Amino acid sequence: MLLSTEQLQFYKENGYLVVQNLFSKDEVKQIIEDCSQVWSEMVCSNEIPQSSSLDKFFPTITGIHKRDANLTKYMLDPRVIEVIETIAGEEVLAFLQNYYFKPPGGKTIPMHQDNWETCAEPGTTFAAWISLDHSNANSGGLFFVPGTQDSPIADNQSELTIPPNLQSVDVSTNPGDVVFFNGNIYHGSYSNTSNHFRRTFLTHYVGKSVEKIAINHHGLIDKYGNKVRRKYNLSPRYHY
Secondary structure, X not given: OOOOHHHHHHHHHHOEEEEOOOOOHHHHHHHHHHHHHHHHHHXXXXXXXXXXXXXXXXXXXXXXXXXXXXXXXXXXXHHHHHHHHHHHOOOEEEEEEEEEOOOOOOXXXXXXXXXXXXXXXXXXXXXXXXXXXXXXXXXXXXXXXXXXOOOOOOOOHHHOOOOOOOOOEEOOEOOOOEEEEEOOOXXXXXXXXXXXXXXXXXXXXXXXXXXXXXXXXXXXXXXOOOEEOOEEEOOHHHHO
């Protein structure tokens, strides 16, 4: 098993886990090059228009694996899958891969729960957040609220507050580290007040036992690369 007993216990108690150096420097460089190629093609086609705003010129590329099938190999990387399946307690299905530039001046992502949008039932979602740059509270790093990982999904995410007797924890990462967390934990990221990018390659997963998922996330892929179907979840929560 890739995770130690101590790491698994930390995840169970806190709802997140940082696995250091899961990807090598060369692998991180390759991910950046592959994603930069997709971005370049989007700029050349004017899908991403020229802008003096770094945030607009370097937007989040949602579903980037749909633009370059080669990127699916990172989504289904055996090391990542092993960790996700260990914390999920079952085989998992991947469904979404995003690339974040988070340039200098990049905005805060408010505290939220991932499964509010995904509407995965039963169970929840899981995320593998591959750090491609150094990240901390100054450069747009993540924060979590340990103890909320089993909280029900709140209907109004804009009203999430840290529960009494709990507190947020800032997470710092180095290139190649991967942050794993579930879809119920309260989390977000800070604005980037540094002078460098905070690039991230993020993949979302659900357990194989999931029966329903939001209609825009139904493109499930098993760890062998096969497409899998589940029922659409037409929960009004997604349209809140």
